[in-house]
Amino acid sequence: MTLTMQQHREEVGIKDGLLLVDGQWRQARRETTWSHQHPATGESIGEFAVAGSEDVDEAVRAARRAFDDGPWPHMRAGERARLLNGCAALLREHTDELRALQALDNSVPLSFGSIYAGSVAVAADAFDHHAGWIDKAGGQTFAPYQGGDHLAMTFREPIGVVGAVLPWNAPFLLFAQKVAPALAAGCTVVLKPSEYATFSVLRMVELLVEAGLPQGVINVVTGPGDPTGEALITHEQIDKVSFTGSREVGRRIVEASAGTMKRVSLELGGKSPAIVFPDADVGMAGMTAMGMVTMGLSGQACIAHTRALVHRDVYDEFVAAAEMIAGSVTYGDPFDPGVQACPLINERQLNRVLGYVEKAHEEGARLVTGGDKAGGDLGAGHFVTPTIFADVDNSMSIAQQEIFGPVLSVVPFDDEDSAIGMANDSEYGLGAGVYTADAQRAFRVARRVRSGTVGINGFQVEPHLPFGGFKQSGLGREGGQAAFESYTELKTVMMPLTDEMM
Template sequence: MSLTVQQHRGNVGLRNGSLLVDGEWRQARSGETWTHLHPATQEEVGEFPVAGAEDVDEAVRAARRAFDEGEWPTMPAGRRAKLLHRYAESLREHADELRGLQALDNGVPLSFGTVYAGSVDVAADAFDHHAGWIDKAGGETLPPYQGGDHLAMTLREPIGVVAAILPWNAPFLLFAQKLGPALAAGCTVVLKPSEYATFAVLRMVELLADAGIPDGVVNVVTGTGEPTGEALITHRMVDKVSFTGSREVGRRIVEASAPTMKRVSLELGGKSPALVFPDSDAGLAGMTAMGMVTLGLSGQACVAHTRALVHRDVYDEFIGAAEMIAASVTYGDPFDPGVLASPLINERQLKRVLDLVERGKQEGARLVTGGERADGDLSAGNFVTPAIFADVDNSMNIAQQEVFGPVLSVVPFTDEDEAIRLANDTEYGLGAGVFTADAQRAFRVSRKLRAGTVGINGFQVEPHLPFGGYKQSGLGREGGRSAYEAYTELKTVLMPLTEEMM
């Protein structure tokens, strides 16, 4: 019997989406809509408006009014913090509903929705964390440098109207990592969710109003990159753009920011290496790397360790452990608790992954297992069996391009210097892993890696730590104090304290 997800629509309360402009939910002026197809079955799940330039303009102007004339930017710190903490609790209360909506959005199984990095809990914790900065992150009072009786100080003020553009693969976390610090700082927001993960995000926005966030502070425009995203990133009243997604779109955002000097935060993907040394538990390393590449998001995670750089002495042990994980991955109905991994998000990405697998074989890498489209009851969906490539040269396409699928490339190395050179030989610099029993080596190697986040003998997500990348993996950081400050402007104030100084 063919797989279907239609029976779950009513159970999670899914309904067609709308735009949110100044507290009003409505349709696009053009009447144009997007019909969402479920990636596991190609069934129609629901539809939502495609916002055009006029809709985006109205949303941005609503955010502008809320910032320039509304109470949010100047609301007392204690009150704004209480509202965001209240919202975090609301997210936790609606966790099951939101996980179900996400499963109908992007096919991420409920089993992964309980893992911290993919859960509603991580989003709630991020809001709690950023709310905690509201009454703590401020400016400084500095002594006069040249002498005299005057006051020198700095102030942190909200940056203004923020365009927050979300990807489809981690809507809970990235909703919180963008809106959490923006709202905590006193900014107003126009949010664009991915067209492949809209329904859960719309419900999260509804809960903001229930928590007491004033109308106009958060507005939502749904739709595609063109026309919706393009109209948003080029709007002259937007002060900052925060985006997570592809390098191509990131470059367009940098270009579009130039005329008005918009502030920009970008997270643009990675080709993260796991460096596995001969003194490590190579079996654990193999299971960890292959788990990141296959379980949950099926490798559709920017920080997944998709390149394994493995010492020749433990090479076979590593591959054997990775094969074991590959064999344990299960696909199917995302509401089935026994399903452990997602389909690829759309047919375009399915074709791209299969093409890169073929290219890897043509370039001479050894395909150990997988790399085929699933058949049988799964044939209508975008499922690819977990693939392991061995004997990969670091110059091959599968070692350099972000596949964004369940494909692990295993590259052998001989010594520490070679491992570091191979790890840094990429245009990306988002994450990395170091597997070793030698603490000195762990820190020594971590300091030499050109990556924004390095995990030692494991990897996890923490909402209070900065996350972002070196090189072409992006600009800026999300999470922690640095994220809060990225949504502020720093103002210097000088005041003479005697008439002689005037």
């Protein structure tokens, strides 16, 4: 039976998406809309407004007024914290609804939506965590260095109006990782969700409004990168852009920021290595790496360990464990509790992944399993079977480029130094995994690998930890104190305590 989303669409009650500008939900000025096609079936799920430059301008100016003249930046810490805690409570209350909306957005299965890092719970925790920073936004006082008796001190003040641009693959986590610290710091926000995951984000914004955010503090402009995203990142009244997505768009944001010296936070992907030593639990390492590449997002996650660097002594054992996981992954209806993974988000990404599979064959890698587009009842969707390539050289395209699909490249190594050298031989530096029973080796390797996050015998993203990358994986960090402070400016204030000049 051919897969369909229509019954789920009717049960969830999808409604056309509108823009939120200065507290009002409305259509785009030019009444342009985007029809969202479900990646598992190709069916139309719903329509939402496409914001043009005039809509973006109105949203940014509303956020500017709310920041310059409104109560939010000056609100007492306790009141602002209570509002953010209220946002967290409403997110938790609507967990099932939000998970269903995500399944209609990007086909991420409900089974994966309950796992912490991809769940509504992690978003709610992020709001609670950043609410806790509001009354801790303190500065320092300094003793006089020269001159007369005076007081020197620093303050942290909100940076201003934030343009937040979300990807489609993890809307719950990344919505919270951008919006929560910005609001906690006292900023106002203009949010642009991905055109491939809009309905779940719109509902989260509705809940924030319901929690009592003042008018204009959060605004939403929906639509693709052109025209919506471009108008947002280039707007002269945006003080900071926070973006998660491709390097190409990240470079465009850096270029666009130059004219007004916008602050920028960028998370731009990775080619994360999993380094497996002979004394590791090799079977668990193989299952973990392949699980990250296939389960849930089907490798469409920047942090997925898509490059396994495995010691030759345990190479075959690792490949066998990974192959076992590949053969157990189930696809199909994201509302089916037995389904574990999703399709690729669109036809362009499908063709990209299949193109890398073909390139791997040309460059001499050995296909162990997968590498095909699923057919039969799933033929209308963008499903690619879990894929493992062995005998991969670290210089091959599949070992160097971010494929963003269910493809694991397994590279052999002989000793610790060569493993670290290959791990660092990449333009990216987002994440890494180290698998070993030797604690000294684990810490030694973790310190030498140039990645923003390193997991030892496991990996987890949590809202109170800084997350971001080295090299071309981006600029800045999301999560924890580092994220909160990135939405503030540091101001120095000096005052004489006597009539003597400073």
